[in-house]
Every structure is written in structure tokens, then in C-alpha cells.
Amino acid sequence: MTNPTPRYSLGIDLGTTNSAMALAEADGAGSDVVAVTQILGPNQIGEAATLPSALYIPHPDEFPKDAFPLPWRSKKDSDPVVVGRFARDHGALVPDRLITSAKSWLSNPHIDPRQPVLPWGSEIAETKLSAFDCARRCLAHLRESVAVTMAPKGIALADTQVVLTVPASFDDVARNMTADAAAAAGFGDVVLLEEPLAAFYAWTAQTGKDWRSQVRPGDIVLVCDIGGGTADFSLIAIAEKDGVLDLERISVGEHILLGGDNMDLALAYTLRAVLEDAGKTLGDTQFLALSHMAGRGKIALFEDDALQEFPISVPGRGSSLLGKTLSVTLDRATLARVVVDGFFPLTAIDDLPRTTRRTGLQEFGLPYASDPVISKHLARFLTRSRENVEASEALQALVGADALSRPFIAPTAVLFNGGVFKSAPVRKRLLDLLASWTGGAAVRELAGDQPDLAVAKGAAEYGRNRITGKGLRIRAGASRSYYIGLETSMPAVPGFSPPLKALCVVPQGMEEGTEALIQGRDLALVTGETAEFRFFSSEVRSGDVPGQIVPNAERELLEIASLEVDLAAAGDIPPGQAVPVQINAVVTELGKLELWMKHTNSDRRWKVEFVVRTE
Incomplete structure (x- = not known):
């Protein structure tokens, strides 16, 4: 549990590609990035400012059992999964055992985040991981690393307010899953903060008064x-x-789902064309290695204006690599053409993203832009x-x-x-x-300052503001309005299905630590048997208030979750018979949404959570 009077604030940026941490003292100023201990190679440990959010599942015969010693891992620990830099770098050469972008799978509307499906599309014999478990493992690694770092300074996690960032665009299912993963990783209850807001807090702290x-x-x-x-x-x-x-x-x-990874891939395609024009061909594994190296080249050229080009070498195929290494150069002109002109062209304000015509049968996976x-x-x-x-x-x-x-x-x-x-x-x-x-x-x-570390630093600053009750506070609350599906009460008509209505339960901007009791609506809840709840959201209906009805939910809102749950029967009321209820929506101090159904004729109430997605 969180200490009621923490001495420190720990900000955690659980990133799609890289994760980072920063620590701030409650009665101090500024925040410091906490280096993350991680595996750099077999029997090689080091520290870095960021932890790549990558996981690698080795083949049982690939490495000795004690090849990856970490300060907090005992020799009896048989968990083979590797997290961090080595997982990312080595996994690029064995892609069917590499998990990346697990965070994006938490927000996939068609997948239960607790189902072990990653690496997606892989046919490895070893047990796969779920998106939830990947988040838990990354957070557990961060927790163990920061505990080792803080121990010599006499700082315990019990003395810290932990602030975990999430994308502002995450729906409540993904937000709650992230918080649950942190609890499962040993952090207990964490405060959730939107990443863009964390970046703004970091900017104000770095700029000062x-x-x-x-x-x-x-x-x-x-x-x-x-x-x-x-x-x-x-x-x-x-x-x-x-x-x-x-x-x-x-x-x-x-x-x-569009970012730096897309740019790396675009650079890889461009460089592959250069190699093919020279009469060289790349296999699938070599192309993945090329994409990885193109990303490293992009970062190097972006960070050093004096650097004009970045040499790239891709290992050849076969048992003998002599004479088979493929070499190509990423120059600044190519980087500008592919990244700047390709992803940030000077388009018109009314030139919106194209909607590609979907084929009837698609390869299932992440809903990329x-x-x-x-x-x-x-x-x-x-x-x-x-x-x-x-x-x-x-x-x-x-x-x-x-x-x-x-x-x-x-x-x-x-x-x-x-x-x-x-x-x-x-x-x-x-x-x-x-x-x-x-x-x-x-x-x-x-x-x-340090745009790749600002989110972690801003989260630490925000945590200090919460501890002290001082400093900047951006009014934000719920990032969108939330609704629950409402079956229409009307006579049956042949050949016509009445539209599903939606009831606004959380308005956009509803702040942490507040609740809304929806009264004046005749609502009935089915108990004692399996019932389905459908949840919706909107980021453009800021004027809706709790209790407001949206006439056609499927046309006007975005469906974010569907949950089947067995609610306990209400006293002597027969199973399947609807009971009158009022809805009480609560946004907790930690930023989680809770939805309670309160029986109007007794003290009974049922909690319905945004925790599971089904198709």
C-alpha cells in the first residue's frame, strides 16, 4: 500500500519501445533519472537510462541457465525470459522469440490482454506470454532495479509515491490493466498520469519559475x-x-499506432532497395536486422548534427559469413527524405488520413494506422x-x-x-x-529537455506535487466520456431491431476523487444469471453529463469493451428477474474508474469493472 506520507516520488514511464524512471524528493527540487540495471549480453550486466520494453523467450538449449545473472535473481530462479537491451538486440536476429510493442496489445479491442498470445504469430513450443504479463515483467524488472539502486541511500519503496504514466489515448480498460500490472509487479497501488501531461510537468520543472x-x-x-x-x-x-x-x-x-518504429521500417525498405539495385538480396531475418540498424542510424544522425552518415552492416546467411556481410550507408539526405518528408509533409489542414478499403479477410494483429x-x-x-x-x-x-x-x-x-x-x-x-x-x-x-526521459521526470514532479499539495496542477480528469449500453424498451416489430441506447456514466473531465450518482432514470439490472454489459466512449462529446442518453450508441460512439458477468442474485428475487438500480460512477484518487449498481430498495450493490474485452 502507498505510504500516506511518502518521502519520495517515483515516476515511471512504461513506454511502448523504451521505459524509464525518475526519482524526486518530496521536500527537494528537481528529479533525477534512475539508471536501470539490465542484461547487455550473456554474463554481461550494465546500466542505462532507459530499459527497452522488449522481451525475449530463449530456446531451452540456447543459453546456459546461469547466463543472465541479475543482482536480484537467485541461482534457483529458472525464469528464462530476458527483458531489456539484450532482448531487443538479440531478438532482432530471432524475431519469432521476440516480443515488442506489448503495451499496444493492452489496448487492442479484439484481444483479452490476459491471454498468452505473444510473440504474435510465432510457432515456438515454449509458453507464450500475455500483454498483461509482459507489462508486469517489465514493471517487475524496473521495481527490482530501482530497489537495488535506492537501498544504499536508505530509501525504500514503501517511502515512495509511485506515479505510472499511460497514453492519454488509452481507454479505461487499458488504463486499469496497466495499474493492475503494476500491482502484480509489487508496486501496489499506483497513481496514473497521462504521458502528455507528464511531459508538460517536466517542462515546467526544467524551466523553473x-x-x-x-x-x-x-x-x-x-x-x-x-x-x-x-x-x-x-x-x-x-x-x-x-x-x-x-x-x-x-x-x-x-x-x-504510428511512431518511430514505422520510420525505422521505412528506412529499412529504402536501404534494401539500394542493396537490391547493387544485386544483393536479403532474407527475412536480414531485413529485420537491417530495420534494427536503420533505427540506430536514425537516432545517431538525429542526436549528432555533425554526423553526415551512418554505416550499416548486416550479417550474411549461412555457416560462413566471410564475404557475405552486406554493407550500406544511411546518409542525412536519405533520412530527411524518408522521415521528414515522408511522415511530416506540408499537407493541408483538410487533408485527413486516408481510410484504406478493407478486404473481407485480413491478417489479424495490432490495428496499425x-x-x-x-x-x-x-x-x-x-x-x-x-x-x-x-x-x-x-x-x-x-x-x-x-x-x-x-x-x-x-x-x-x-x-x-x-x-x-x-x-x-x-x-x-x-x-x-x-x-x-x-x-x-x-x-x-x-x-x-531530454524528450525521451521527460515523461518519467514529469511523473516524478507530479508525484511530489501530490505529496506536498503545492506546485502546478493541470485540471484534466477523465480524458473522454464513458457510457454503458442500455437496451431499448419498446414493442417488438418484425424485421426491426431497435438501436442500442447508451447512458453517460462518466463525463469528460470528471476529476479524480469524485463520483456521480445517476438519479431520475428508471434502470433495471439482471441478476442471478449471465448478463452482458457493453461499454462505449467518446473524445468529442465534452458536453454530455451523467445520466444523458445517446439514442444510437453504435452509430455515435466508440465501443471499447464487452463484458459477460454473473452478478449475484438479489435476496429473494428470482434469478433473471430485473431489479431497480441506480448507477454510481467513481473515479478514484488513483485515476481508476469504478462503476457500481446500487439496488434502490436495499443496501445491495454490484461492481462492474472495465477489465475484460471480448469480440
């Missing part, structure tokens, strides 16, 4: 977070209240953000009439986050893109 002079009332800040596997957008409105700057998150984007142009996804987000603001009188008043004078919400400042934005050309291109949409009006860059 000067941050208040860099933004002003009327500003709308775009937090643009491009990670290894996802693109996450949020808007924060700056207002003034009683002479003090007031910040509120007004919009979040959809969950878009079909359009790789991030510029178009950003245009869609800003356009939908205006729709969301227009739905709420409170948000309209907050942003002002000028912000609604365009068919999209135009940000006045942008905060970049994610390793991709270490590149000055990428940042400049996105600023030029925004300016082209606003008729040339310059959009200010809020200069950040």
Missing part, C-alpha cells in the same frame, strides 16, 4: 508526443483565474478538438471566440516529446506545418 512568462492567458498548447510505437496528441488551454494561470487539458487524440502521414493525423486531431470544444459551453468560454473562428483548434505553442523530436529538422517541419495552417502565424516552441 520562468515557465509562467513563456505562456500567457489565451494560449493553447499542443503537446505532441511521438514515441516508438504511438502518436499521442493533447491540447492544454491556458487561462487566468484570480491573477493566477489556470491550466486545463481540453482534448486528447485517438490511439494511433493505415496512413503513415503524421501531418494528416494531427490535422484530424485538431479538427476533432474543435468539435469537442463546441460540444461544451464551459470549454467554449475557456478557449474564447477567436479559437473557434477556424474549422480547427489552432495551437499557439507546442511542446514536443518523444525521441523523434531530438531532431531539429523534424521539430522545425512540424512548426512550419502548423504555421501553414494558421496563415503564417508563428507557433512558439516550448523548448524541452
Whole structure:
């Protein structure tokens, strides 16, 4: 359990590609990145600022049982799964045993996150892992590593407030799964914080008191977070209240599986074409190695402006590698053409992501974005953000009439986050893109620090603010509105199925530590037998209030979960007979959503959780 008076705040960024941690002292200032102990190779241990969120399942005969000694692992520990840098690097050569992007599987609407299906598509004989177990293992590794680091300093995990970040675009199923994985990893109850908000907290901490002079009332800040596997957008409105700057998150984007990994793949295809033009061919394993090396080249060129090219060597096939190593060079011009022009072209604001026509039979897997142009996804987000603001009188008043004078919400400042934005050309291109949409009006860059570590540092800062009750607090709450399906009561008509209604149970912006009791609705709950609950959400209906009915849920909302559950019978009421209930929705202090059905004629109540997805 969390200590009621923690001395420290531990921020954890459980990333799709890389994870990181930062520690802040409650009565101190700033936060420090905590290096992660990890396996670099057989019998080789080291530390790094980040832990690759990769897991490798070795073949039983591949390595000796004691090949991967960790400070916290006993010799009797027979768990063969490797987490971290070696898992990522070695797994690139044996891809059917490598698990990456497990975090994205937590939010896959068609897969139960607790089912062992990863590595996806692999035919290995060893037991596979679930997305939940992958998250738990990564978090357990982080927990053991930080415990070893803090012990010599006399710091115990019981003395820390743990803040775990999640994408703003995560639905509540994925959020709760992430929190449950942290508890299973030994962290207990953790506070959940959206990653773009964490990046903003990190920026204010890094800037110090000067941050208040860099933004002003009327500003709308775009937090643009491009990670290894996802693109996450949020808007924060700056207002003034009683002479003090007031910040509120007004919009979040959809969950878009598009990021640095896509760029690595695009570079690999480009470099493969160069090799093939030279009469050389690559096998599937070699291509994966090429993609991995292209990613390393991208990072090297982005981080060092003086570096003009990056040499890449791919091992040959066969028992003898002599003379079979394939070599190619990634130069800065190719990087700019593929990444900057390919993913961030200067498109129009009304040029939205294309919707590819789906074939009747598809290869099942992660729902990757079909359009790789991030510029178009950003245009869609800003356009939908205006729709969301227009739905709420409170948000309209907050942003002002000028912000609604365009068919999209135009940000006045942008905060970049994610390793991709270490590149000055990428940042400049996105600023030029925004300016082209606003008729040339310059959009200010809020200069950040270490965009690949900012989320962890911002989470630690936020945790300290919670402990002390001081410091900046961005009003955010629920990132979207949530609804529960409601069967329509009407006479049966041949050949006609009445539309499924939806009842708003959590409005967008409902803050942590609050609840909403829905009264004045005649609702009935089936108990004593299996009942199905369907859950929906929307990120553009900010004006909906608890108890509001949406007439056609399947047409107007996004279905996020379907749950079949056996609810205990209510006293002497026969199984299957509906009982009158009221719904009480609670957003806990830790950021989890709980839904209670309260019997109107007794003290009985039933809890329905957003924890399982089924098709």
C-alpha cells in the first residue's frame, strides 16, 4: 500500500519501445533519472537510462541457465525470459522469440490482454506470454532495479509515491490493466498520469519559475508526443483565474499506432532497395536486422548534427559469413527524405488520413494506422478538438471566440516529446506545418529537455506535487466520456431491431476523487444469471453529463469493451428477474474508474469493472 506520507516520488514511464524512471524528493527540487540495471549480453550486466520494453523467450538449449545473472535473481530462479537491451538486440536476429510493442496489445479491442498470445504469430513450443504479463515483467524488472539502486541511500519503496504514466489515448480498460500490472509487479497501488501531461510537468520543472512568462492567458498548447510505437496528441488551454494561470487539458487524440518504429521500417525498405539495385538480396531475418540498424542510424544522425552518415552492416546467411556481410550507408539526405518528408509533409489542414478499403479477410494483429502521414493525423486531431470544444459551453468560454473562428483548434505553442523530436529538422517541419495552417502565424516552441526521459521526470514532479499539495496542477480528469449500453424498451416489430441506447456514466473531465450518482432514470439490472454489459466512449462529446442518453450508441460512439458477468442474485428475487438500480460512477484518487449498481430498495450493490474485452 502507498505510504500516506511518502518521502519520495517515483515516476515511471512504461513506454511502448523504451521505459524509464525518475526519482524526486518530496521536500527537494528537481528529479533525477534512475539508471536501470539490465542484461547487455550473456554474463554481461550494465546500466542505462532507459530499459527497452522488449522481451525475449530463449530456446531451452540456447543459453546456459546461469547466463543472465541479475543482482536480484537467485541461482534457483529458472525464469528464462530476458527483458531489456539484450532482448531487443538479440531478438532482432530471432524475431519469432521476440516480443515488442506489448503495451499496444493492452489496448487492442479484439484481444483479452490476459491471454498468452505473444510473440504474435510465432510457432515456438515454449509458453507464450500475455500483454498483461509482459507489462508486469517489465514493471517487475524496473521495481527490482530501482530497489537495488535506492537501498544504499536508505530509501525504500514503501517511502515512495509511485506515479505510472499511460497514453492519454488509452481507454479505461487499458488504463486499469496497466495499474493492475503494476500491482502484480509489487508496486501496489499506483497513481496514473497521462504521458502528455507528464511531459508538460517536466517542462515546467526544467524551466523553473520562468515557465509562467513563456505562456500567457489565451494560449493553447499542443503537446505532441511521438514515441516508438504511438502518436499521442493533447491540447492544454491556458487561462487566468484570480491573477493566477489556470491550466486545463481540453482534448486528447485517438490511439494511433504510428511512431518511430514505422520510420525505422521505412528506412529499412529504402536501404534494401539500394542493396537490391547493387544485386544483393536479403532474407527475412536480414531485413529485420537491417530495420534494427536503420533505427540506430536514425537516432545517431538525429542526436549528432555533425554526423553526415551512418554505416550499416548486416550479417550474411549461412555457416560462413566471410564475404557475405552486406554493407550500406544511411546518409542525412536519405533520412530527411524518408522521415521528414515522408511522415511530416506540408499537407493541408483538410487533408485527413486516408481510410484504406478493407478486404473481407485480413491478417489479424495490432490495428496499425493505415496512413503513415503524421501531418494528416494531427490535422484530424485538431479538427476533432474543435468539435469537442463546441460540444461544451464551459470549454467554449475557456478557449474564447477567436479559437473557434477556424474549422480547427489552432495551437499557439507546442511542446514536443518523444525521441523523434531530438531532431531539429523534424521539430522545425512540424512548426512550419502548423504555421501553414494558421496563415503564417508563428507557433512558439516550448523548448524541452531530454524528450525521451521527460515523461518519467514529469511523473516524478507530479508525484511530489501530490505529496506536498503545492506546485502546478493541470485540471484534466477523465480524458473522454464513458457510457454503458442500455437496451431499448419498446414493442417488438418484425424485421426491426431497435438501436442500442447508451447512458453517460462518466463525463469528460470528471476529476479524480469524485463520483456521480445517476438519479431520475428508471434502470433495471439482471441478476442471478449471465448478463452482458457493453461499454462505449467518446473524445468529442465534452458536453454530455451523467445520466444523458445517446439514442444510437453504435452509430455515435466508440465501443471499447464487452463484458459477460454473473452478478449475484438479489435476496429473494428470482434469478433473471430485473431489479431497480441506480448507477454510481467513481473515479478514484488513483485515476481508476469504478462503476457500481446500487439496488434502490436495499443496501445491495454490484461492481462492474472495465477489465475484460471480448469480440
